[in-house]
Amino acid sequence: MKTRTVPTGQSKWYKTQLLLKNNTIKLFIPDTRKFNKRNLEQMIRSYGMIYIKPERGTYGNGVIRAEQGEHRGFTYQYEETIRHFDTFEAFHSSLAKKTGRRSYLIQKGIHLLKHNGRRFDIRVMVQLSPKGVWEATGIIGRLGHPRKIVTNYHSGGKPTAIEKLLSTHLTSMQLAQLTGELNRLGTRIAAQMQKTFPRHRQFGVDVGLDRTLKPWIIEVNMNPDPYIFNQLKDKSMYRRVMRYRRFYLKQ
Known part of the structure; x- marks a missing residue:
């Protein structure tokens, strides 16, 4: 029976070393x-x-x-x-x-912000646009199960709009500023990863916010699930993510 070989890109250590080469990005790596x-x-x-x-x-x-x-x-x-x-x-x-x-x-360890006593983090979806430019096409919160330490959907986490999760932590203006910062961080990360993985067209950047609201990179996913955006009541992000995804799948 053959042992399945995990691609180098799936190694958290390898991805961390790639990101540490960028002086701007490494400020956000625990x-x-x-x-x-x-x-x-x-x-x-x-x-x-x-x-x-x-x-x-x-x-x-x-x-x-x-x-x-x-x-x-x-x-x-x-x-x-x-x-x-x-x-x-x-x-x-x-x-x-x-x-x-x-x-x-x-x-x-990052002491993540909480919503109703439950930890949450944020997934930023970054995709290569039809024009060949990296864009942050979706951003969503992941509210952890009350008895679990991870926020993943498969571990009982709940995809949730970041406006809801951050409503008690930020004003609407602060939220807009933070969203812009996370989007810029996401596109920088994608550009850095593309140097090693030139054929990749999308990345999912998982970010945790500490109690001072500083973002920390938890992980970069090579094959992020686009369907979590369909869990939101507002389907506009989901439609955009899927439109970009369909475009590069045709390439």
Whole structure:
């Protein structure tokens, strides 16, 4: 039985290294390192909260959220299961068993903004227009399941208009400014990725906002799902995304 080879472009580590080459984009990338005992200890003690995620994987599968508590204990959550440890050694040992031989990354944890007590992040769809220009064609919020640590639709997340999610955090003018900033960031990322993947015509940029409203790049998806935009009541973004998609599928 043949083992399926995952394309290089699906490696989170590889994509992170590509983005770090751009001095503007790298300001929005959380500290990301390979999973090992030394990096785990340095990062959990430096940041207090981290995410441990498979280098290759989709839909938020395998993502772990870990924290160091006030009393120097350690906790991690995987799906809906939470485990507590008194020592770093026990904490690391359990995580090492959980990750096994798979390659994992550690990422500085971003304390995401919340809506009604639920974390959310934002997906920016960026597509190459018929004129050959990168455009941000859609932007949508992903409201996480109340008991989950990821926001993906396949893990119980709910696609939601960003106006609703950010209504208690921003004025309409601030929202317009932030949307413009995210769209510009998305097109910069697409242009940077295109240098290595010249045949690619769309990218999905997942962005988290921290409590100061600074955007952080969580991940860049090579094959983003266009159909989440159909979940919105306003179908204009969905129609635009699909129009662009149909155009380059004909090429």
